[in-house]
Amino acid sequence: MATGIVYHPDYLKHDPGEGHPESPQRLEAIYKFLEEKDLLKHFTIIEPNLALLEAVEAVHTSEYRKMVEKVSQGYASLPDPETVISPDTYRVALLAAGGVLRAIDEVISGEVDNAFCLVRPPGHHALPGRAMGFCVFNNVAIGACYLREKYQLQRILIVDWDAHHGNGTQQIFYDDPGVLHFSIHQSDLFPEGSGWITEIGEGKGEGFNVNVPVPRGTGDSGYYYAFNQLLKPLAHQFHPEFILVSAGFDAYFRDPLSDLQVTSKGFRMMAELVKEMAENYAGGRVVAVLEGGYSIPDLPFLVATVLGVFAGLDLDLQPPEEQVRDVLLPVTRQRIDAAIKVQKNYWKL
């Protein structure tokens, strides 16, 4: 089993400034860990290209794309305060989206079986005409449109396990039955007022948007329950031809931005299930794309855990200290059951 890793040192050049949680150190720490533990030899490194503008503009407006370019040159400012644009951001954001497209090409051509894109800035909050929540271009959405336009795929599943709601991706495909978007996220986090179970898509896309807002303390068992009771039967019925993962690691119990109490076992379980679904329906084709994850000391281990699952390797990693009480709380179960109930209008669950 060959697993690709997309990485480029230029990804460190997007600099939101001192003290910003989405720092270059995140990616630096991951890559250094893979190097120092001598893990890179197990993977195929995929060199990213800049995304073609037409691929970016399949998702984003031309005005917005040009605005990011101008802001990077220092000629304008973005209305979104938490997404800082530095002089290299435009180019790095094109390289992030382009990295996802290269990974897709390599998986479709069979050069690798699956891939993980170690890219930044992240993407899942980015809207067609607006940066949001540290995100500039929506890397995963650009990938989904590319799969459709270049490879004529009809059914793409996006699994978003970042702690925050994938509101940008949701909006981009809200009326689109060709993209099944599944987002599990902490209910009281950014972005405020989005990610409810009742946001089910519209028009032809009704029933193809699935939100699972979960409470604080959900833990591995809550994720296990949601993935098995909801995502698995959805994937079975949707029968995706390709799976994209918005792989954030901010649901981790030590992450400073959330309180979801997920451990590395939870991420392993999610990666295993996604891989199993990809093998069952999509010829194994899955590309994961880094989104959030802000506990820098833990992020490398979590990414390596998912990489090990994707590659089918026991990487023999020393797990960090993880003492978390893991029980499926009644409130968590109720919330997930409520999401299932809504989706019963569209799927056999």
Ligand SMILES: [Zn+2]
């Ligand atoms: Zn996040």
